[in-house]
Amino acid sequence: MTETPGTTSALPAHPPTKALPGRRRHAGASETWRVVGIAAGSIVFGVAAVLGFGAWLVNSMGPMEGVSSVGCAEALSFAGGELPEGATDEDCEKKNTLMGPDMRGTFRMPRADVHAWLAAYPGDRSRSIDKETPDGIRATLDGVVLDVDDPPDAHPNADVVQLTVVYEGERTARVTFETFNY
Numbered sequence: 001m002t003e004t005p006g007t008t009s010a011l012p013a014h015p016p017t018k019a020l021p022g023r024r025r026h027a028g029a030s031e032t033w034r035v036v037g038i039a040a041g042s043i044v045f046g047v048a049a050v051l052g053f054g055a056w057l058v059n060s061m062g063p064m065e066g067v068s069s070v071g072c073a074e075a076l077s078f079a080g081g082e083l084p085e086g087a088t089d090e091d092c093e094k095k096n097t098l099m100g101p102d103m104r105g106t107f108r109m110p111r112a113d114v115h116a117w118l119a120a121y122p123g124d125r126s127r128s129i130d131k132e133t134p135d136g137i138r139a140t141l142d143g144v145v146l147d148v149d150d151p152p153d154a155h156p157n158a159d160v161v162q163l164t165v166v167y168e169g170e171r172t173a174r175v176t177f178e179t180f181n182y
Contacts, residue, residue: 066096075103079161079179080151084109084117087175097181100157104178111173114144114165123148123161143167157181 072090073083078101083090092105109117118137125136127147138145143166151161158179166174 068094070094072105072107075105078103078155079158079177080123080154081121084113086110099181102179102181106174106176108172108174111167111171114173118146118163121148122153123151
């Protein structure tokens with residue numbers, strides 16, 4: 001509106017108002033719902049992605065806590081050792097865990113061959129060695145125990161092998177072994 005000279009306006013002359021920098025006018029309801037929808041969609045997508053990845057990971061690892069029967073020669077080979085000659089009454093199994101398979105089992109062997117078989121078992125015995133047991137084979141009340149770390153020819157999941165021997169009589173010993181993955 002232009003004023004002519006000599007006339008007065010009822011409104012004072014003001015420059016046009018400008019929005020201050022960094023300030024926004026209040027968002028309308030539609031813009032607010034758009035932002036809420038984007039945030040909610042992002043959260044739902046993120047949760048679905050994490051759950052989907054977790055399901056894929058668990059499925060790709062195979063059965064958890066499944067136990068199956070295996071031959072003791074195979075189980076001891078997994079543990080870096082060999083089944084001794086004259087072994088009888090073999091009962092070994094493979095257990096699938098989240099960290100990978102573990103092997104365990106029992107068998108009987110001639111008592112006279114126990115010490116030589118354990119002494120030849122490959123692997124690091126430093127955890128078991130002390131002044132009384134330089135070969136790592138520790139005597140118990142009814143037999144012997146040997147803990148072997150990192151057997152050289154073992155499966156990568158056999159970090160530790162624990163061998164426990166119980167003497168059952170003058171001629172027989174029952175061997176129990178188990179592998180562990182740390």
